[in-house]
Amino acid sequence: MKNNPASLQINMTKRLYYKALKLKNRLIQGKPVLVFMYHRIDNDVSEELGLQVTLDNFEQQLIYIKKNYTVLRLDDQWAIDKKAGAVLTFDDGYADNFLHALPLLEKYNIPAAFFITTAHIGTSKEFWWDHLASDYANCGGHFYLPGMEEKVSKADYSYKNLADLILNFKNPEKEKWLETFENLNQIAFKAREGYRSMSVSELQALAKHPLASIGLHTHHHYPLGTLSEENQKKELLMSVQKLQQLTGKPADYLALPHGSYNESTEKLAKEIGLKGILLANNGYSNNANRLSGKMNRIFMPDFTGKRLEKFLAGFEFNFGSLKDL
Ligand SMILES: [Zn+2]
Numbered sequence: 231m232k233n234n235p236a237s238l239q240i241n242m243t244k245r246l247y248y249k250a251l252k253l254k255n256r257l258i259q260g261k262p263v264l265v266f267m268y269h270r271i272d273n274d275v276s277e278e279l280g281l282q283v284t285l286d287n288f289e290q291q292l293i294y295i296k297k298n299y300t301v302l303r304l305d306d307q308w309a310i311d312k313k314a315g316a317v318l319t320f321d322d323g324y325a326d327n328f329l330h331a332l333p334l335l336e337k338y339n340i341p342a343a344f345f346i347t348t349a350h351i352g353t354s355k356e357f358w359w360d361h362l363a364s365d366y367a368n369c370g371g372h373f374y375l376p377g378m379e380e381k382v383s384k385a386d387y388s389y390k391n392l393a394d395l396i397l398n399f400k401n402p403e404k405e406k407w408l409e410t411f412e413n414l415n416q417i418a419f420k421a422r423e424g425y426r427s428m429s430v431s432e433l434q435a436l437a438k439h440p441l442a443s444i445g446l447h448t449h450h451h452y453p454l455g456t457l458s459e460e461n462q463k464k465e466l467l468m469s470v471q472k473l474q475q476l477t478g479k480p481a482d483y484l485a486l487p488h489g490s491y492n493e494s495t496e497k498l499a500k501e502i503g504l505k506g507i508l509l510a511n512n513g514y515s516n517n518a519n520r521l522s523g524k525m526n527r528i529f530m531p532d533f534t535g536k537r538l539e540k541f542l543a544g545f546e547f548n549f550g551s552l553k554d555l
Contacts, residue, residue, distance in 0.1 A: 262514040262546045263308050263315035264299065267485075267527040270324050271331040274424055278363050278389070283532045285330055290534040292338045303341050303443065304483055304506065304525075308517040314546055318342035319508060319527065321447055321485050322357065323350060326424070328432040335441050344436060345447035345485035345508070348472035349401070350427035357451065358404045360425045362392060365408060365417050374414035376407055397488070398456050430476060437477035445483040446473060446504075453490030463498055470502060483508060485527075499523070514545045 270282040283291065295301060299316035302308060308315055318335070320327045323346040335342055350357065356364070366389045372381040375392075396404050412419050428436065437444045448454065449469040454462050466484070473481050482505040486495070489510030499507050506523040513526035528545055531538075 261308075261314060262516055263302060263317060263520070264542065264545055265304075265317040265319060265508065265515050265525055265527040266295075266530045267508075267510060268318065268320045268327075268331070268530050269322055270326050271334075272324075272326045272424060276367070278367065279359060280532065283530060285334070287532050287534050288331065289334050289337075291530065291538065292334060292340055294534065294538060296338055296340065301340050304343055304445075304520075305443070308515075308520050314514075319445075319485060320344045321487075321510075322451070323347050323427045323433070323447065325426050325428045325432060328428050328436050332436065332439065332442070339441070341441045341443070343443045343445050343483065345445045345483075346433065346473060346476075347427065347447045347451045347487070348449045348469050348476065349451070351433050351472075351476060352427075352430040354421050354423075354426050356421045356425040357427075358396070358401070358408070359393060361408055361419065361421075362396070363389060364422070365411055365415075365419060366392060368417045368419075369411070369415045374411075376410040376414065397453065400452075401450050433476055437479055443483075444473065444477050444479060444481060445485060445508075446470065446481045447485050448487050451487040453488040454486060454495045455490035455492045459494040459498070462494055466498055466502060482506075486510060496524070512545075 268283060268288075270277070271285060271288045272282045273284050274282055295316050295318075298313065300313045302315045302317050304317060304319075318340060320331065320342060323344065327344055331342070347357070372383050375382050375387065396407050399407060408419070411417070433444075436442050446466070446469045448465050449472060450465060452465060454465065457465065470481060473479075484499055484504055484506075485508040491507065491509075496507065500523070504523075506520065506525055508525050508527055510529065511526050512528055514528070515525045519525045528542075531541065533541075
């Protein structure tokens with residue numbers, strides 16, 4: 231049915247409708263700037279969390295972004311030409327950002343902002359979500375949960391269930407929980423090199439690089455919205471201080487761990503003198519967002535080509551994707 235005259239007519243009507251909506255949206259909201267959120271750039275085939283983009287796909291994405299968007303920095307004026315804007319950001323501070331992403335960003339001369347979890351810099355530790363994913367992959371179909379006497383099954387307890395269970399623990403409690411989980415289920419965990427954060431010298435080299443800006447991702451990676459205002463303040467000031475010590479540069483932006491925040495977070499960010507906070511909410515931004523100091527971001531998936539094109543087209547609107555029209 232795809233190519234008969236009736237369906238061509240429908241497609242044309244849809245396209246016109248799409249263009250009208252795009253125009254209306256831009257007139258009201260300003261031109262879109264897509265702030266992309268990356269985590270890991272790596273070819274790790276065992277990655278289960280979907281946080282990685284492979285090197286080949288990342289390179290293809292860079293080529294696509296360069297061709298179709300005006301590449302911007304967070305600090306640039308976002309009044310842009312005919313094309314929509316694109317800003318690249320990386321969360322967490324994985325070593326692969328320096329080892330794998332930076333050389334490709336250099337190759338295409340594309341700037342990016344890197345948001346650093348300062349407690350992890352210079353350690354060989356894995357982030358708790360990677361550590362948990364590894365343990366969950368190695369615990370068998372039925373396993374013991376700390377605090378429960380009988381074994382439970384993966385059908386009843388997904389990775390997400392376990393992650394939610396420990397998300398709000400402080401880091402030492404999370405480590406203790408993971409250790410207990412490993413003992414109960416006889417798992418021999420060893421931190422994997424490919425999951426480590428940057429070393430101090432890698433972070434320093436990145437911070438000096440003309441294409442890189444360094445920002446805050448808190449010290450402990452706690453969901454800020456769950457902390458008291460006082461504890462949020464401690465967490466933010468600690469990360470400001472540590473990052474300054476490590477890089478010798480002040481940081482102007484904060485990417486929210488787990489996308490979590492509340493009114494206190496916004497208030498504190500302003501008090502500390504930050505220029506903005508970056509959300510993790512899969513929406514496009516525009517100049518009004520930049521000026522308000524709260525920018526939406528899009529979780530970048532590990533695919534390219536037509537699929538990527540369609541995925542990104544959906545974000546030039548205020549709602550859904552093309553298929554919803
Ligand atoms: Zn993070």
